[in-house]
Amino acid sequence: MPEPQTFVYSTVNECEIHLDLYLPAAAPASQEAPLALPVVLFFHGGGVFRGSRKSVLPELKDAALFKNWAFISADYRLLLPSTGFDILTDIAALFTFLATLPAIDTARIMVAGHSGGAYVARQAAIHGTPRPRGFFSVSGQGGHLLSPAYFTPKPYLQKKLLGTYRKYSTRSSAEFLGLKECSEFAWEWRERR
8 A cells, every 4th residue: 555645735824734645656657757647636524524634435545546546635624613715715725736746637637525525525626726527426415405304494403503502612612622723714603593
């Protein structure tokens, strides 16, 4: 199993955001200069509020490397304490950084994500520049997301969640959990009256 090369692709408020680059063991031998490789750009699962680039799907990574593709697993700022806007900023920074890696062919990027990471991968497929060639969702959201199951009030859950979150703003929750504050966008749960 190849060891990844780790890079810092962005730094925000002293928060370093990393990616792991896995390269196949053998590059095509017929070329004098190494070719830039197609890449699977993977975003970890965890509901977009936990997890790290270390949580890769080994089958997907191994399949990419077997085909002589590169495989990248990228961190992104999480929803606690950051926001969706921060994740979009991370995606833009990531694509800018990928253009600096000579081993990567940025015209041949496929984005993939597992669970909550599939949402991040979908955003990368929409907002990444250059636009990725493919999108692969593993256990991600899909289907009819605006069905009554998603937007009907659930008082029993709301009371429980609001009771928990009313005590803490995002900043104090982040401090309580030992997370680094990587965002200037404070997000607080507030009970509506």
